Amino acid sequence: FIYFSFFERKTVQGQRASRVHKSDVLLGFPTEGGVETIPLRGAGSRGALIAFFLSSRFASAGDDGLVLVWSVETGERLQELRGHAQQITAISTFSCGDGFTSLITASSDRSLSLWDPDTGNRVQTISDLQSSVKCLLVLERLSVWLSGGEELCVWDKDFQLLCHRQKHSDTGIAALVELPKNCVAVAVDKEIVIYRLTLSSDSSVLLDEITRCSDHHDQIRALINVNDGTFASGSHAGELILWDSANFRNVAYEHILWEESQPSSQMEIRLATPKPSEMSIQHLTSNGRLILAAVGSGLYVYDIVTKAVVAYRRAAHDSNVLHTMLLSDGELMSCSEDGSVRMWEIQDLPLAAEPASAGFFGMWTFGRSSKQLGPQSKKALEIPNLRTLELTGDLIGHSGAVQMFLSFREKGLVTCSTDHLLILWKDGERQSRLRSQALFQKLEENGGL
């Protein structure tokens, strides 16, 4: 199923057109009517997960416990991995040195499975865990992997439990991150717990708690590695903290608040009541120098060198941003509950920000665009070196919240949404070139028409 799409050319008040982004193609997989494919119910929850593995395949998982393996090139469904009875909660690839990549899935039926994505066979399975696993972390260097739920477990490649730590708190483990020197950062509620793994000669593993970082005032939502020396965490209250990976100290603290632009004008326009998650950091990404934080429905770019906010967009989407990605050259992408995927570019020129196009909830936000210009430009004046996030394109296709996307660079981009669709977007021109190549190749093989 191939869809082509060219990015929408935006016009500002009917006058000035910004740059047209390169054309993209979109591939969707609505198998047999699109309902049974990837049933992702419960909007807002992280129901759909995409694991990226091997260069041309990816897996998707949803609420029905079904894991599907797809081809990026053709959009074909390659395998169906059946076995889990309930919603998949975490998914990860696992390659154990010999070049063979397998897939680990965790489900809320409190089981873990290892799959061979080539055959669709379930290689290993563990059921009756004490709690369902929320996150997975594979340490390929050590050939072990960790699962985090209410408890933290360490497994080897044969699914043997090496070590486990009891219940941390009611909320359980929210995120796992690998740190240098065999350390692991675990986000538990408001704390980050650092463990060190020690592999003894008899291949048993010891898990030592080194320290606890508890600078956050609210629940930690996102935890990422920024570079070798730094990792970052974001909390529900909009706190972004940079940590040193060596001594686990707090390097920088940024509290993202939108108070300045909050008053009057916003309030009267929003039909929906402001959500408490308005300033919650939903997602963090980094390219080693910049950190992109999805804060409520806005985007926030933080430079770790200058330790300052470089650019931001207060209302990048009409609803909560669920996933973001930093591309090269200051380009970034975000997807949101409003059903749209948007592409942005960090631009030097402090142009008056333009309104985002009406997305999923565009229907209910009439007239906002004109009034929004005021606070934005005022903000731009306040911080001299602030650059703007310019909307360069968007992908409209989903009719539900877009939960995640995955980029395959020139091969395309996959988005998944609560409308049970996965859509693979591709570059139309590239596709057309490839088609032509294939066509003339076939022509040659057939010896003419």
Next chain:
Amino acid sequence: MTVCASAASHASLSNNTMIGSPDVVAFTKEDEYGQASQDPLDLPEEFSIPLYPLADSNPWAKTSYAKFTKDFILISEFSEQVGPQPLLTIPGDPKVCGTFDLNYFSLRIMSVDYQASFVGHPPGTGYPRLSFVEDSRVVLGDSKEGAFAYVHHFTLYDLEARGFVRPFCMAYVAADEKKIMLQFQELSLRFSQASECLKAGNRRAFAKELQRKLQDLEYTHSVLQREEGLQREAGPQCVYSAHAVEKANELANVEKSIYEHRDLLKQISAYHRRPRRDPHAVSCQKCMTECLRECEELLDKYAKLANPLGYSQRVPKGEGDEIQSDENRGEEEVDEDDDEGIKRRPSYTPQLIKAKSAKCFDKRLKTLQELCEENFYEATVELLKETERSFRGDLCYLYTRRLDKSLRRNQKIVNFLFEADLTDDVEDEAETLRPFCAVNHAIDNYMHLNPPHIVLGSEALELNGLKSQGPLGLACKAATTQELGLLGSHLDSSPSDQTLETQESSEGTKESFSSDKSGTDQTEKQESLASINTEGPDPDSDLTPEPDQNTYPERESSSEDMETTAGEDDCDTGQDQTPVSLLEVVSELEARKDGGCEVGMHSELLVPMDTACCMAQEGFLYEAADPDAVPCLSPNSTLNPSKVLVVNQEPHALHPIQDEYTVGSPCSESPPPGLELPVGVFGDAVSRSSMEDGLECTMSASTGSDRAASPLGYGGSVTLRQRKKAGQGALRFVRQYSFAVQALWCLLSGRTLVVLGADEGRVRRLVSALALFVPNPGKSGERVQPWLSCPFTLVDLHRWKLIGLQRVASPAGSSALYSLSRYSRYISILDADMKTLRCPQYRGQLLANMADHRTYIRRGSTYFLHLQSALCRLAARAFLLTFTHHLHLPVSPTEGPEAVEARRRGFLQEQLGLDEEDGQILLYLSRLIAQRYLQPANSDGCAAVPCFSFNYVTSVLYKI
């Protein structure tokens, strides 16, 4: 004297000469190769359109006084007892013939049999010879009756008949003489098939009859011998009683008879080895070998019969049974055949044969069924029925269909875009191949001895043939010509004098082909006839000759760069040109089949020709008064646009493409100036009635069921008839909506069009009309959703290119509206209630011809044909774009994609002269073609999902 001057260089039937009688017209061949070669700068004759069609060229002018309603096939025999008599007609409905005197007509057609029906003992041979008479073909006219006939004479063997030969003839009787003249080749082919089929069955039956006769004779012989032996023993040696002498004579007679019959058996089994002079002789290899084997078995059996005495012991039981099993039908009829003494019972016992045979008039002649084996007879009747079906309709109709068909055959790859009835096409091919074998042996068994060149009207039809300009192609043509020449001379040399004379004296007749007309007159007449097919006086129909014109660039390019590629393929395709039958009829048959009806072999089931093509006679008679008013095409006008197209600077580009598909492909030039929508003088006169016609049509559609209103999306395949009805709707749309061209552009450039409306009937009508413009609509219109009442998603957009959407006032409808606004960048919205269209701006010229709301076309069917030709041209261009290498891939490694892109744009803009928006149409079609080519359609139609392309441009709101 030349009657029809057509292709000079091209083979096949070119000259017809009349023979003696004014009413008998046979085809002969004049040597035209003696003529000096033409001026190379002259337009080849097949492309030239005579400027002044003659006044009486109206093909309907003559039908008025025929006494039968439609064409039929008549089989008659010359009975040695009662003379010429009609046997049966196809169709069998007596209404068909009306008051037409079949007996009289049989007499006429049987009396012109001038085949060499030479029978009896030729001097110098001892035994009676079977005459191997080739069939003869004659065109005969009875102008008083208004009947013209293609008459096919043939003979069947009958042991009891005089000279063992029974003359028969099959005639295709039509009111239109030209129809027969121009269809002569195909008629001849089809009737030859039928005749071969009958004869094959007849040979088998004859061999079996001989076998029985031989058994009887040998039995008689043995009995007589025994009697004689007894007598000889009883009587004195030297005394011969009268009785003994009589016995001896009888014995000698029987012996002679045995030898004679044995010889006959030998002759009949040698039949297949005879060289056939008949170029149309076709036969099924399997039938041949079967027959041959049987004959040889028999021959063996009786050749070994050295001592007839031992006969009675030598008839093995098993063999008798075997023979019997072959024979079940023969039984009951022969039971009453007692006077010959041949009494056959289920277990056959040889009978004594009386010395004297009964009087000629006492015996009952075998019927045609008995003469041929039953299954052969039935196969023949089927064949003839099929023939009758395929020749229904008038010349124009046949011509158009064939033109259409030959064009489509050249465009196999792009047919999926706009042509709905591809499957019919295939079946049609099979249909014409099948009859080569009488009894339905596998198709691959048939052996086409001399594949004839079927020509209808002008040579321009032969799109394939035209391309063979290479030496091989010429050789191929020459061969065909020789064959035809052979046919001609054969006909010519027939000793037909007496019959013709009597003919002449009895009917010193009529004007139609009378000899007082000068040769040039005839030439003109034929030319005009050839042209009338393309250039009919109908003001609308000057849209149709485009394919004719389009063949020209083919030739242009062929002389330059196609010599290398033209070759055997062409020969093959040229010769393969099997006769085609009417798609229309076939598709109707298909439709009937779908309806659960048994295959409509009975002609009553067949609906008369669609009005679409048999346009009303009145309309035509109007224009016949002043045919000069027809806008004439200067052939040169087509030259310039076509030259632009010949891309010979890139030999690489043509590399993998066979000659058939080279750059100057048939339809690819822009319409010549003469082909703009017609400004008909008579437009209004015709339009009045047709508009009413159309209104009725749509009215009934609207009041009728869903199915009537919109044939699409119901799983059943869309028939041609339904498409034509949609043509009416499309015409209405084009005339009513000033923004029709924008809507068409959306559809053709792959942008989904949503027809929004509250009234289901109206929306469905619009959708079914617009569905004509949806490229690759799928076999049963899978890409079209006529009525949707729930909000759609991206998946639906991807699946459907044309959606009828219900406008709901209730809050529930808001979600549908919401999906409209959400996906507004991907769709165009046609509001049927407000009569507005929201879509990107279209400024191109390409579609202007298709969607001119001031069009003079008044009839839906005309518009449909017009559309078809326009869309076909589009498809051909898209084909060109798709398969031209350098437009898609770099020609050198240093070249980047931008250069290719620029080249493609240049091609579209400069060489095809298209705007950006028009270019988008071609790019979209090209993408569909590429996709289709890469993933040929699976059986379940929609499997190869076409891509779905969006190019965001600001939409504009159009209002009426």
